[in-house]
Each structure stands twice: as structure tokens, then as C-alpha cells.
Amino acid sequence: MAAKWIELVTGSLEQKKQYRQYKKRIETLPEPYAAAAKALERYLMYFGGIATDGETVLTMFGDFADLWERAAADGTPVRAIVGEDPVEFAETFAQAYAGTRWIDKERARLTKAIEDAERGDQK
Structure with missing residues (x-):
């Protein structure tokens, strides 16, 4: 019961564990x-702005670690x-993980605020 409450406040403990494993791999x-x-x-x-859902972030970072581990094992040059x-590589890599990003929420919030303002629904 306490674990559920803690996860409600801090987020998934399993995802935090997976992220720490990713960091160790790097x-x-x-x-x-x-x-x-x-x-x-x-x-x-x-x-x-990475994805707002932890699963997408963990998948991306897991694949990222796999990429670098494979490159190191094969002796593939960084370039x-x-x-x-x-920069192009990083942005293309991130776009492959098209989960919901923080900016997507803000875009929706801005659009709604402008629409509300037009209708006179100011809060």
C-alpha cells in the first residue's frame, strides 16, 4: 500500500530502477x-523535451545504450x-521515439487558451 502511495508522488519505482541501470551501462x-x-x-x-511517458523514455535510452555498447564491442568509430x-544524428534519433513530449502539452494548452480568449472564456 505504501509503495503505491510513494509511486503516486514520485513516479514508478521500477522505471527509476531501469533508468539507473541505463546510467550504469553508459x-x-x-x-x-x-x-x-x-x-x-x-x-x-x-x-x-523528451516524452512525458516514462516507457517511451526508457525504451529510447535502452536502445541508445544498446547502440553504444554494440559500437564499443565492434570497435566502430564514433563518427x-x-x-x-x-546534432542531426541526435535529433533524428529522438524523433524515432515519438511519444508525447512536454512541448506537446504546452502547445495544446496555448491553443486552448487562445480559443478560450476568442470566445471570451477567460479564467
Whole structure:
């Protein structure tokens, strides 16, 4: 019972556990893969506004860790993964996980506010 209440306040404990596992996977990558993955992860966090649902985020980060682990195991050069434009790579990667993003909620909120204003339904 207490676990349900705690999850109501903090979010899914299982998802937090999976996220910590993802972070550990990235931390244990050899260089230069760890540095590249951390830099891209930082950009993804700022760029994506990431999805509002935890499952989409966990799927994306799980696939992200798989990508870097496979590259490290195969000895694939970092540039062979990200190409000449790492920003384009990161944004394309994030777009593949088209869950609901924070900005989507704000877009809907803005649209509704303008429609309400037009009708005179100001709150």
C-alpha cells in the first residue's frame, strides 16, 4: 500500500530502477564511447523535451545504450555512428521515439487558451 502511495508522488519505482541501470551501462562504456554517449544524452535531454511517458523514455535510452555498447564491442568509430553532424544524428534519433513530449502539452494548452480568449472564456 505504501509503495503505491510513494509511486503516486514520485513516479514508478521500477522505471527509476531501469533508468539507473541505463546510467550504469553508459558509465561503464569504454572511451571514447562513454564521452560521446554522455554528450549526446545531455543534448537529448535539452533538445527533446523528451516524452512525458516514462516507457517511451526508457525504451529510447535502452536502445541508445544498446547502440553504444554494440559500437564499443565492434570497435566502430564514433563518427561512423553520429556522422558529420552529431546534432542531426541526435535529433533524428529522438524523433524515432515519438511519444508525447512536454512541448506537446504546452502547445495544446496555448491553443486552448487562445480559443478560450476568442470566445471570451477567460479564467
